[in-house]
Amino acid sequence: MDYLLSLLESVIGDPQLARLLFVAAIGLSAVLAVVTLGLLVTGLQNPVQRRLSVLKRSAHQGGHVAPSGLQLMLEQVGGRFGNPDEAAGSSTRTLLMHAGYRQPAAVQAYWAARLLLSLGMLGAVVVAFPFIKGISVVQAMLLVGVAVGFGWLAPAIYVDKRKQARMNSLRAAFPDALDLLVVCVESGLALPQSIDRVAEEMAVSHSELAEELALVNAEIRAGIPSTEALRHLADRTGLEDVNGLVSLLAQSIRFGTSIADTLRIYAEEFRDRRTQAAEEQAAKLGTKLIFPLIFCLWPSFFLIAIGPAIIGVLKAFGGL
Structure with missing residues (x-):
């Protein structure tokens, strides 16, 4: 003090x-x-507030899920930032959905986590000031700014990293799901049954994509049209490959063409795009290796190749 x-x-x-x-x-x-x-x-x-929270969450998730005290606190704090219904189509909601957070109060919990972490970092820095000797006012303000900025940006960075990891996982699992879907449709199964079977087969190897496909099948069973359920899948994943598949399947369902032929053609096109992407990454490899060669390998090579000659020259001139 x-x-x-x-x-x-x-x-x-x-x-x-x-x-x-x-x-x-x-x-x-x-x-x-x-x-x-x-x-x-x-x-x-308050039991009334807890009961209302349980009912609200169960209405969105299909079951009575008892929220924890931390979740309720984050939702109450984050609820001050805006109405959950107004944030349903916001960019933050889309970001959290792509990261795998589909809860109704995910946006409020996200903003509350950023706010509380910033305040916590501020409090930690203020408490640590007496133990820091010789710090000036400018340095103290700079330290406070860095701490608050870190607390504000850390949740955003974490969510963005989680989004990238989830999208990469879905992108890697999509070719296998597409091949299995082609086999199921060509064997005589309808599209909802094919999606359900693919979700069951991929539950162990690719659980995230299996969960998304299971949600699509649940929406179709609930009465939502197949095209709309597939568009919801594209919105939840954010992958361009899924958007292309959804567009082709929607056109196939609308005009009555064979879904098996559509899936087979798209699978071939997807394999071609995957091959082109691999060739592009291979072509970039030479350029990416320039910097490791310059900063890591070449200094060692010149040290081994020219080092003895330089030592001999120094010894020769040193003996004169």
């Missing part, structure tokens, strides 16, 4: 005014902290 007070006095220049502002800030912070914790605890312990 004394260290923070000395920093404030050095900035303001008036010791009495600095102490008055310091006491006022501590009192306001204590009041706000008590009120916030009281509201959160009251909301978490």
Whole structure:
């Protein structure tokens, strides 16, 4: 406390005014902290609020899922950022959906996590100030800014990395699912039964894609048209390959053409695109190897090849 007070006095220049502002800030912070914790605890312990949360989640997820205290707290804090219904089509909702977070309160929990982590990092830095010797006001402000920025950006980076990993996993599993779908359709199964069978077969090797296909089959059984259910699949995954498949299947269903022929043609085109992508990556390999060669291999090579000659020259000139 004394260290923070000395920093404030050095900035303001008036010791009495600095102490008055310091006491006022501590009192306001204590009041706000008590009120916030009281509201959160009251909301978490209120059986009516918990029951409403359970009913709301069960309406979206098809079962009574009891939310944890942390989930309720994040949803209550994040709910201050906006209405969940208004954020249904937002870019944050799309980002979280591509990352695998499809819960109704995912957007609120995401923003609440960013806010609480930023405040937690700020509190940790303020507590650590007395243990840091010789730090100036500018350095302290810079450290606070870095800590708050890290707390604000860390959840976004984590969600983006999770999105990329999930999309790569779905992209790698899509060719196998497409081949199995072609076999099932050509054997006489309808499209919903084929999707269900492929989801069962891929539940162990590619669980994420199997879950998405199972959701498509559940929507079809619930009465949603096949084309709309497949478009929902494309929206949830965000893959261009799935968008192309959905467009072809929608046209095939609309005009009454053979789904097996459509799937076979798309499978051949997808194999060609996969081969072209592999050839493109192979062509880029030579360019990507330039930097490791320059900074890692060539210095070692020149050291081994020219090093003895340089040592001999230095010895020869040193003996003159």
